[in-house]
Amino acid sequence: MDKIRQQDFVNWLLAQKGKKNDWKHNITQREAQALELASQSKRNEEAAGQQSSPPKIPSDEDLLRDLLIQELLAWVVDQTELCRLRSR
Numbered sequence: 619m620d621k622i623r624q625q626d627f628v629n630w631l632l633a634q635k636g637k638k639n640d641w642k643h644n645i646t647q648r649e650a651q652a653l654e655l656a657s658q659s660k661r662n663e664e665a666a667g668q669q670s671s672p673p674k675i676p677s678d679e680d681l682l683r684d685l686l687i688q689e690l691l692a693w694v695v696d697q698t699e700l701c702r703l704r705s706r
Contacts, residue, residue, distance in 0.1 A: 676684075
């Protein structure tokens with residue numbers, strides 16, 4: 619009786635292994651489809667952006683964001699120079 623159970627278990631494991639390979643294949647197909655949909659969506663957005671209204675006037679938020687980015691970059695450059703001086 620134990621021999622039969624062992625053989626059934628081995629057969630079940632082998633069957634699961636085949637299903638696992640199919641599962642991995644399905645995942646890669648889904649990933650490829652998702653990437654294709656994302657690239658199509660991006661192309662559609664770019665096309666819509668080119669056909670839309672004239673360039674917008676930067677808002678206060680855009681100007682503030684640009685200023686903060688410049689400040690951050692200046693700080694990073696200063697920190698890099700300090701690290702370079704310390705390493706000498």
